[in-house]
Amino acid sequence: MSRKFTLAIADSEMELNGTPRELRDARPDTNAGLWDPLQPGTQYKAIDGQEPGWAGVFISPAGQWTLTYDSLSDPDPTVPKTAGLEPRVAVLVKFVHHDMAELERWYKEEHLKMLRAVPGWIRSWRYKLEDKSDVVLALHEYESDKSFESADLEATRSTEWTKRIVGAGGLMERRVFEVWKKQ
Template structure:
């Protein structure tokens, strides 16, 4: 079993975005910081957020990852009101996205709530995100809980690891038809140097890991660098 996470129904909102040709990066950040983010982050359930930029050469280029204390806020009257009142230029930008993937996920593990995991004060700068589907979710959990999480914590610069399970979401533009993974793991590190470390390679190359991968039907691995921490 994963370590219990204290909260009514905590989770994460993942928004992967590729800008349209009509939107510059400067406009994207300006709209987010002046119009999109403030009303959402004012809600008590939105307890943290980071905007990331891809460093792996893959698309989408941008990721907004929001920590939510209770997923019941998604679709609630305050969120609906925010959506209905958004500015004309935010609505125009959103319609122009060339690709978007939205994942609402429940939080099933957080190293901050795991008594066996060290608590690190360092500021995370990089997130490695692994999404996958498997025919043996119980086997996947055992591998994470009994081997993989401990190995990830040995990687120099490790700060935090969270695991999520998909609840709801959608795809827009060139993302349509993409597989949305059921399970998503986010591991945060202080520096992108970790991507070439022997410890990270070791964590992903054990016999048990190879056995677990035989039941995996889809997997994706992304690497992002923190662009702006909102809270």
Template structure:
């Protein structure tokens, strides 16, 4: 099995927030967690003031996305189609795991996603492995760093996905040191696209909520 990440950014737009959450928590997320190979799901809200304002991410075996069960749940109900048609943004991306460092823990309070494209993939990879990740994991509250390559959807080619205890980690001297080295500057000079987002925990997706069919 190939470890992957389903990463979905959404902005409700004209969809009322109560309707958006009810649809997501009672229909959309439970349907995905019913698919064998989709192991867990989480919802986060923007903590950086940027849009789209919501992130859902699912840990899974990539093969699950090609199964009959997954194709079945992608056939939208009338309610789901109505919501999706009115969303301002629905940005779906699929990633394949490159590496995973740190402590496994469900539902980190904050996640930081950094999507990158570069003209020097080998240099970027070596910097992450040899310098950047080891330094970040010494910062208090920096739990885990996973890196992925994009296999489906829009956006830059690579994703670094960080799980941390809170945005206070950004003020720590270790974080400032990890993000201001000469080697980082050389690597970043070859980056052609970069998207950095910060999200705070909203809830854990559930297979079925009380009162649902």
């Protein structure tokens, strides 16, 4: 069984540590106490100038109403991560794709291998929205934003297979954050 995670979106750090807007908007009849910011996870502060300015990915407590994702994780845990590096920036990509088998094959056979070649890449996480089988969230962490200038990163977006995958789905959102706090 995969681990469950919650994606929280907020306008401020204080709100992220309270009841995030996305949860409040989805369930306006709820009040504080639904969200436990002390769950293990990572908080991110936007550096792309877009709103909302804060996000967090937290282990989801059992029995709590949340926007819950199943972890698809890194498909090849035998590949060593960059030892001793701490992520400083992250790219969050949320999209819809109707052929999950093809998406999984592309990710395992091409995309993740190419991402690993990007200088400063540390790790990638993928999640699938629990009650919508075609909504996927990918979170890629890097040592610094210098990775974004890499020809290797550009190459990950320019293959024919990538163009087919992106063309067949719909990019809902792409955000850039700095890693703010890990708990």
